[in-house]
Amino acid sequence: MDSVRIDKWLWAVRQFKTRSLASDACKGGRVKINQVNVKPSREVKVGDEIEIVDHGIKKRVRVLKLVKNRVGAKLVSELMLDVTSSEELEKLEMINKLNVEKRIRGAGRPTKKDRRMIDKLKGQA
Numbered sequence: 001m002d003s004v005r006i007d008k009w010l011w012a013v014r015q016f017k018t019r020s021l022a023s024d025a026c027k028g029g030r031v032k033i034n035q036v037n038v039k040p041s042r043e044v045k046v047g048d049e050i051e052i053v054d055h056g057i058k059k060r061v062r063v064l065k066l067v068k069n070r071v072g073a074k075l076v077s078e079l080m081l082d083v084t085s086s087e088e089l090e091k092l093e094m095i096n097k098l099n100v101e102k103r104i105r106g107a108g109r110p111t112k113k114d115r116r117m118i119d120k121l122k123g124q125a
Helices: 007-014 019-027 073-080 084-100 112-122
Strands: 032-033 049-054 057-062 081-082
Touching: 007 019, 007 032, 019 032, 032 073, 032 112, 057 084
Parallel strands: none
Antiparallel strands: 032 049, 049 057, 057 081
8 A cells, every 4th residue: 555545544543533524624724744735635655744733733743654444542653653843732731721611511601609619620719
């Protein structure tokens, strides 16, 4: 196997939950191969460097092996090498820390007790 479609490879190595999400990301200009925007039908080869922009984070991976079918999460490290910069990883960590207080959609405004608990979790109390 010399090459695989980029949308299929991104789905197979679990960068996107579905192949259609991977395809939409390519169409939306959020996926680049070697600093060039790509369409979903673009072929990816071993050694290519892929940049994926997701939620404001630029994740960079290098292709080690090609696959057509989805693989288990434990096997992903054999197929790609994560070369994301440390600044981007720190940015992702900060975003995760800031999103501590997620509320269920439709739950309404927090009560006084909820507000006190949120403030306590954020260290503002």
